[in-house]
Amino acid sequence: VWMFSAKSQAILGDNNSIEMPTPRAVLTGHQSEITCVATIAELGLVVSGSKDGPCLVHSLTGDLLHSLEPPSTCESPRLITISREAFIILTYDQGNICMFSINGKLLHFMRHKDNLQSLILSRDGQYMLMGGSAGVIEVWRSHDFSHLYSYPVCDSCIRSIALTHDHRFLIAGLATGCLLVFNIDFNKWHHEFQERYT
Numbered sequence: 001v002w003m004f005s006a007k008s009q010a011i012l013g014d015n016n017s018i019e020m021p022t023p024r025a026v027l028t029g030h031q032s033e034i035t036c037v038a039t040i041a042e043l044g045l046v047v048s049g050s051k052d053g054p055c056l057v058h059s060l061t062g063d064l065l066h067s068l069e070p071p072s073t074c075e076s077p078r079l080i081t082i083s084r085e086a087f088i089i090l091t092y093d094q095g096n097i098c099m100f101s102i103n104g105k106l107l108h109f110m111r112h113k114d115n116l117q118s119l120i121l122s123r124d125g126q127y128m129l130m131g132g133s134a135g136v137i138e139v140w141r142s143h144d145f146s147h148l149y150s151y152p153v154c155d156s157c158i159r160s161i162a163l164t165h166d167h168r169f170l171i172a173g174l175a176t177g178c179l180l181v182f183n184i185d186f187n188k189w190h191h192e193f194q195e196r197y198t
Helices: 186-197
Strands: 003-005 010-012 034-040 045-050 055-059 064-068 077-082 087-092 096-101 106-111 116-121 127-132 137-141 146-150 158-163 169-174 179-183
Touching: 034 077, 045 077, 055 087, 077 116, 087 116, 127 158
Parallel strands: 116 158
Antiparallel strands: 003 010, 034 045, 045 055, 055 064, 077 087, 087 096, 096 106, 116 127, 127 137, 137 146, 158 169, 169 179
């Protein structure tokens, strides 16, 4: 864990010196290569996964807090995202997706039909966006893993997904090197949900 200073545009070392940058903490516990990592500075947590190994939750100061125990069909973690509401979503090989509480409790599990390559959450954590080898970007409600919408099929594998700062556009990076921009309106699904249950 390194400390970056925006003011000096440099990595800081001991005594906040920029002359000899040193890590603030070294996180240990994995026995094989790290495949994915995510952090949420507001909670002071780092979640990491390793090949054929566990997902570990550390504090930013280096303390190992616990490991996340998925179902036995989940072997190698591939993607991690953490919401501000303190839940962790992990994808594993073979399309397995798990949601854990920040304390390590398994909340949801599902098996997706696609080989997922990218997973992000909306800023409020209510929606998951995912894409993979099938070339389809899907929107899911994160609290219950319900499918809401699928964008038209792209001509290539989806390698990365990003949302613009205002959450009005979704950008997809394809294996062909193309970038596609889609309109997205999270309010549409939010209002449908509100009207259905109020």
